[in-house]
Structures are given as C-alpha cells and as structure tokens.
Amino acid sequence: MSKKNKKYRRQKKQNFPWLLLALGGILVAAAAFLFARQGSGDGGGTPSIAVDQQKIEYGDQHFGTNLTFEIKVTNTGDGTLRFKEEPYIQVLEGC
Template sequence: MSKIKGKAPNYRKTQHQKNKISMILAIGGIAIVMIALLFAIQKKPASFTPEVTGNPSIKVDKELVDLGDVKLGQPVQVAFEIKNIGDKPLKFTKPPYIELKEGC
C-alpha cells in the first residue's frame, strides 16, 4: 500500500506539469496567430489607380525651384517627390539630368 501512496503525488505532479505546459503552448500559439493576423492586416497595399496604363510614367512634385540669392560656396538642399503614376515599373537606366542655371 505504501508504494501506491508514494506514486500518487508524483503522478499528480507530472500530470499538473503536462497540463501547465499544454496551456502555455496553447496560449503561445494563439498569441503567434494573433500577431501574424495583425501584420497581415496592416500590410495591405493602398489601392492605386494608375493615371497612365500600359507604360510607366513619372510625376515630379516640382520641376522648378527658386532658392533666391545664394552665396557662392553655401550649400543648399532641395527635395523632390517622384512618383510612378503608370501601371508598369519605372526604371532609371541613367542618372537623372539636373541643370543648374545661374542668375535666373
């Protein structure tokens, strides 16, 4: 009889540990699925209706920039927003041509 009583607490302890591990795995699995769903929902691309079909087309937010009077040697910085408004990939095969005019 004493052997049976000695094994019962160990069996319960082992069963409790198995249940605990199963619960942790279940909660972890649910958390992983929820995180994956969050990323899937957030990464939906915005709807895009091309202005040009069949070709790429470039649109620049500003073609001309007037920086006013700039002293010689003074660095200036200008940013342009360039968009492809066509439905095909826009590829630059050469560096873009930029013309600087003095005294305009």
C-alpha cells in the first residue's frame, strides 16, 4: 500500500467520528425543538373561557363585613386554557 493510500485512509477514519457527532447533534437539536413546541402549545385547539357568574352583586354592605363567593371557571374550548398575565382576577368596581 502506498503512502498516499495510507494517508487517505487515516484522514477518512478521523473525519468519520466528527461527521457522526455533528449528525447526532443536529438530531438532538431538532428533537429538542419539536418537544419544546409541543409542550408550550395549546394542544392544537382554541381555548375558550366560560364563567358561571358574570357579575357578583351584594348590594350595600357595612365596612368590615366579610363576604365570600364561588365562581366556576371552565374551559369550553378544545385547547389548553392558561392564565399567563397577572392580575388573574381583577375588581372592576368597588373595593
């Protein structure tokens, strides 16, 4: 075997692991991108919020009176409903 052939074979063997490593890195990056997109998505559908009471009216109350109420919030859409910003619940009138 000539020196030229030995040198060519040695270079070919040295390049093969780097090529395999680069290909593996690309595959890992692509998989991470796809999983991140699926995890942060809303399941492909559109979320829609429904509240059983639009307004809560207690009338005139004395100061210091504690009042409680329940609200049922449901997702009537076919996507995942997420609350991303604060305030999640806001008092529009009164205190």
